[in-house]
Amino acid sequence: MTRLEKALKHYFGYDSFRPGQKEIIEETLNNQDLLIIMPTGGGKSLCFQLPALLKPGLTLVVSPLIALMQDQVDALKDRGIDATFLNSTLDYEEMRSRYGAILQGKIKLLYVAPERLLAEKFRTFLDKIANNIGISTIAIDEAHCISEWGHDFRPEYRQLKQFRQRYPQVPLLALTATATKRVQQDIIEQLGLQNPSVHLNSFNRFNIHYQVQPKQQRSYHQLLQEIRSQSGAGIVYCLSRRNVEEVAYKLQKDGIKALPYHAGMTDEKRTINQTRFLRDDVQVMVATIAFGMGINKPDVRFVFHYDLPRSLENFYQESGRAGRDGESATSILFFSMGDWKKIDYLIEQKPDPQEQRIARQQLNQVIDYAEGVDCRRTILLRYFGERFSGNCGQCDNCLNPHPIEDWTIEAQKFLSCVARCQEKFGMKHIIEVLRGSRNKKVEQYGHHLLSTYGIGKDKTKDEWKMLVRSLLNQGLVSQSNDGYRILKLNKRSWEILRKQRTVEIAVKNKIDSQTKPQNNPYQAEKEILYEQLKKLRKQIADLHSIPPYIIFADSSLKLMAQLQPQTLEDFASISGVNDYKLQQYGEQFISLIRTFCQQQQLPVPLPSRSQMTTLQLHHRGLTVREIAAQRSLAVNTINQHLSELIELNQPVAINKLVAPEKQKIITQILEKVGDDSLKNLKETLGNDYSYEEIKLVRAWYRRRHQTQ
Template sequence: MSSAHSVLHDVFGYEHFRGPQEAIVQHVIGGGDALVLMPTGGGKSLCYQVPAIVRHDTGQGVAIVVSPLIALMHDQVGALHEAGVRAAFLNSTLDWQETLDVERRLSRGEITLLYAAPERVTTERFLDLLDGLHQRGQLSLFAIDEAHCVSQWGHDFRPEYRALSVLHERYASVPRIALTATADALTRADIVERLQLQEARQFVSSFDRPNIRYRIEEKKEPLTQLLRFIEREHPEDAGVVYCQSRKRVEELAAALVDAGLKSLPYHAGLPPEVRQQNQDRFLREEGIVMVATIAFGMGIDKPDVRFVAHVDMPKNIEGYYQETGRAGRDGLAADAWMAYGLQDVVNQRRMIDESPAAEDFKAVMRGKLDALLALSEATDCRRVRLLAYFGEASEPCGNCDNCLNPPAVWDGTDAARKLLSAIYRVHEASGLTFGTGHIMDIVRGKDTDKVRQFGHDKLSTFGLGAAYSEAQLRGVLRQLLAIGAVGLHKVAMDNGHSFDTLCLTEGSRPVLRGERPVQLREATAHAAPKRTRRTTAPPVAAANLGPDAQVRFINLKAWRAEVAREHNLPAYVIFHDATLAAIAERAPATLDDLQGISGMGAKKLEAYGADVLRVCAP
């Protein structure tokens, strides 16, 4: 076996590389630069960990891993220690003496991989350390994780990533590998430019996560819809629920607790110790639902998250894809569920329009939002649409809501023209602009105090759309906002608050003339696929095991939990559920019986083999 295959087998316990991993690993071992796009759960970490170990073992020194999150550093270093790899991190959790100790070990060549945040990597103190290593030929590799953070077009731009260009400028001979799970063509080009990776080989894997079922429905009563989804399909599973605001996070987390679920909040406004405690519980305990803003999740390696839910619409497809990708990292069945509504579109458009960014940036952001709305409103395969956004052709998946329950479609062009006409007539009559609710009341012919106050019951458009439901008109307005046929105008109030009103745009003309059709899906907020409740079902990883193997699996999980507590690590860092299931199925009686089980490397076999046999003994 090659050095890379030996490391893969002996250290990590895997028989074979997956997909493009082997080509990436060999390219980087050979000293080449690489840009790697690989979906969450696709095995990005091995693409730099294996080369780092091989290059260190051949005398080329330490690999520096740029990682944005302390929690991720801690867990990855812990996992490497479990596999027998000498790894360390430098971050704010270390005191001064611990920091000095790591630096001394680094200088003595005792560390194979060192993890640090971009803010630390670009300090003069750290660069001085790197200078010393480089002069001694002991700097083997730079791995830049979550590389989309360098791009202003990415969904999680972090300015400190821009300074990482210093690595190429200062250490041009040291190979670099930049990795991300999420980057469209524009973001990819920006990563290449910002990190000076023009000569790097690009490895773009399939973005498909076939184990994830994508489901999107119109938002009506989001809490009721979310509870129905969780209680019907994931009553005892770990999951993440994403919200746009901190207040909404806390309200939803409390509501889920009231409903009998184990739920915790996570957002940037919580005290750091509370955030850390909640994150640790999510990683270490089973069946916790984390309700969070996008401040939570990047680099979370928990493999058994069975669902990700969005109760508010994200900003773009990259963010949606990155967040949904935190479900089902173990390759087993998982759900990505989202509820979206007109107000989501209004809020996102307003944030773009009111940002201080340049107009070309706003135009790109509007295009990204429009693409996400098009995915939400789609009547064809969600996966085909999602992959097409990243430039990947595919066939209908048979495992999304539209494939499983094809929605009815209706022509909303007539309703769109009537809504636009009402906006025009209202402004023509009074010189004022009004919000969505009032415009819909006029079109539907509702006799409200406000309609009478402004005399809008006398307009020619009053009642023209009486045949349409409020839900239908809201759907039409979502489309009109998305395609730029309706604009938003902010109106200030005397009390200092403001509200959004609707106005016509240049994009209104082709719709009013009937030159641009508006096709919509029927509202499906209350249509959900029927599934059997899984309240007493075994974990997904053990679903196909026989009765005796199920008992072994349960006993192995209990043993693993004890080990994880002793080591202060999440249970999956010791062994994944899939590894425990494979052990339970094999019913090992000797150490040789454990050879070849995926995830059972040499160090883990030595450390845990005897205990595993004891737990599995009849």
């Protein structure tokens, strides 16, 4: 482990860098000017935060929004890192105290808004810092704000060039999530960057499932159904304030915890609503584009565009609020030409014909995306000058319909709930428990206290009924004939619970089976533990008045649920657990995991630690060769790990490893010649298919066709 990797683990709890981070940090430590374009969720902040801790002096971070700087400072403090911000929310005494701590060298990262940075009084204070402590780096976040060609232009950013002249030896870092080539050049010129190294990461957000749905006449009902099918937090974007208020009100009436956010609300009300959303007190934020930059919530699982965005850049930015943690997320655009006409009318009101022309061009690009039949990623990435060819397997245009679906996870949830209700109840009651019903019967029997209570909210009652009928028809669960239709577990039920049998059902009456994102195949027992870990995280976060994701990311909780660490040493190996978090939270989470494991009586086959290390790096977006190089292992070894992980029903993104069209052909050959001889498969398929591709698809095939 290198010095940088040791520092990464010590301060941030991660075992490895994301693509591009290490090179950027090395150049930052060499005091080089940098322009960093890295998509939302790619890890931009770490590129200046880690060097700040390794270099002498203070790192100054220019951030455009109070909420953004406060969120980053809270996250740093929760890692035991000395950081602070100065803004208008602080009273005189607090401001004075922070000034003192900075001049005493107790702070490593200072966040300020550009307006404060430009004030003459603050410049004098900066000179004191430069003379007494030293300024190691000036990092300018959301640097696209400097360009009139960007989507959030801030005139104050244009004046930041004077700090190049005031402190010529201090390196400048400009960071942003989106910038066309024109905006990139504008940033370099306006900041006066000296021979900057430009790091342009891919704009491809591989974990986001993109889809477009025709906006139906009963569009609100369509939106409601989609929200009810999702789990986790989400954002619904609307074009007008009126729509925001109306949709938020309807969702509240229909039992969805939702709040509005738009520029017409008071600052206090917007802050309250945003805080409640960040802290998971509500599930959905209904907002205009005003709810955008600075929303640093990494565990947003879905973003729905209820109305048409005005540009592809706005669409990309808004969709990018989903899945910042790298976990699976969904973006749906509800498309109607009626929305196009509304925006076109607004464009017509612009007095400048040139502005009208640019606005219409941007709107037409959105229409091209919505009506396009090509891969959504190809269309989206082309806008940013990035080429993407092939089938992404993660958008509605690339996915093929699947009338037969694997519902093993849902079956495990259902049968686990039957067992915990002591096999004394029928289908209706079990579904009520799974969906978190508060009816008297559920509470009378204490079933609202069960670990399976509420873990099935992502499915409708009709979908659960469809599953149960299929289980009964296939003999995978039994039912009494005494009129009460009490459900009983049989031998096959226990095989499902022990992960020895998969469940496939015919899914009928679905509007579009291909639009369902692929679920990460976490086992039901692990999902139950994951939900319990989330509840503990929320309790701790509420106690400290911070958002839950600051305690641990969802990805860290999922690893805890997978690996089930029961000692501090094992807990420390979880990605996202640094020394400070281990000391602060380790015992609480380990205690919960131990209790959970003691309550389980089913055997739980787990991947090896080496396989899980490979899986973690795979989730971070590294290729097979990159994983092999980082782990000093052969490429064949990594491919073997991934094949074995697929057979163990672990969340391997096979579409990233083997093109979907190749998967289809390999599967057809497997059906014909069987899966026993890899050599026979290779000879039949020919040189266009590698052994590695065949092995991966064969593992997937075997998982789907386990012995019945």
